[in-house]
Amino acid sequence: MTIQPPAPGEPRRPHGPRDPGDAWVVAPTGERYWGRFGAAGLLAVDPRRGVLLQHRVSWSHFGDTWALPGGARHEGESAPDAALREAAEEAGVPDASVRRRVVSVLDLGYWSYTTLIGDVVVPFEPTISDPESRELAWVPVADVTQYPLHPGFAASWDGLRGLVDVRPTVIVDVANVMGSVPDGWWRDRVGAASRLLARIAELVATGVAASALDLPEHHWYPEWIAVVEGQSRAADDVPGVEVMRAPAVGDDAIVEAAERAVREGRAVTVVTSDRGLAERVTDAAADVRGARWLLDLLEG
Incomplete structure (x- = not known):
């Protein structure tokens, strides 16, 4: 096959057939x-x-x-x-x-x-x-x-x-989000947590609109941290999501994760409908979204 030289100013390709987009x-x-x-x-x-x-x-x-x-x-x-x-x-x-x-x-x-x-x-x-x-x-x-x-x-x-310098991070209170849906999660906490983590992994791939996170108007791929506690600590890891297994009380681990991320200069959003936890992470300079916010993203 003869490779034709490019027209003046046209990007060159080292070898192979020309793609239809190369025009x-x-x-x-x-x-x-x-x-x-x-x-x-x-x-x-x-x-x-x-x-x-x-x-x-x-x-x-x-x-x-x-x-x-x-x-x-x-x-x-x-x-x-x-x-x-x-x-x-x-x-x-x-x-x-x-x-x-x-x-x-x-x-x-x-x-x-x-x-x-x-x-x-x-x-x-x-x-x-x-x-x-x-x-x-x-x-x-x-x-x-x-x-x-x-x-x-x-x-x-x-x-x-x-x-x-804008680095969005979403920290999910897995127990609270699971508890917001009466789907029998209490009969299999590990399975329910694993399913939720798998659904969050889908958002890792698709990203999130700026309007959902109050960020500059672009399409964002935030870092995701999912905090699990109790029996749910046995949930499976999933690609793209940092699964944080709380050694004791999940709320304390979430606050610590939020404080650390804020110190690193990240724009932090915590997903929880727990009012006490929401107040604690707000004091740490993190934003808060309720469990319904995440569920809407997952369903959308």
Whole structure:
């Protein structure tokens, strides 16, 4: 198969057939945007090293500037999946090394660009894995504007910078949420807790709308902590949810978890309908949602 050279400014692909999404979208005013189905990029945030930026090769669109690893979405591909795929292709980012935190979308009507902000949970060294990267570097957040940035990234940076420090965490009082539904949970506390944890894990994958957490208007993937006590401590672990097994009183463990998360600078929401516990975590600077709030999310 003969690989045709790209048109001027068109991103190159190292090999393989061209995806239908690899095409320009022309705006009514004449500007061109790469990605027939839109485009997406990853803003990977490492707590020690900063954010991962890509120095684009000179022949690319707005070449020799710095931006995020990213590119055109494939047909039917979700934007977060596209961001992670492109980051793996262009910077060797292992998918399991990044935990999704928030999705920010620039939607022009005829074209969109989605930025996935993700936390590095397993440190890695980026590698130049295709011809579109000239250099890859971890850049301290405060130093990003000192680089010659891609115009699109430069225009969005202020908004993205405001999201970098917002880290939502939801702490669930499992016993209280279980007790709010008369489904016979008292006959099998372990099974009921395991089922609830499995349903919470679904929210880990789908994320939560900003309106549900009073956060900036984006789509969020909060960290989930589920506190279990008594017999429910034998419940199964589930992917993406930190299951905290309270050694004694569950309320005390929830307050301690909320206080610790607040000290770490997280935006904390505790799910409980227990008034006494709600007062204690409110004093710790956490927000409170009742059990019905979580059940509505799960049913929705």
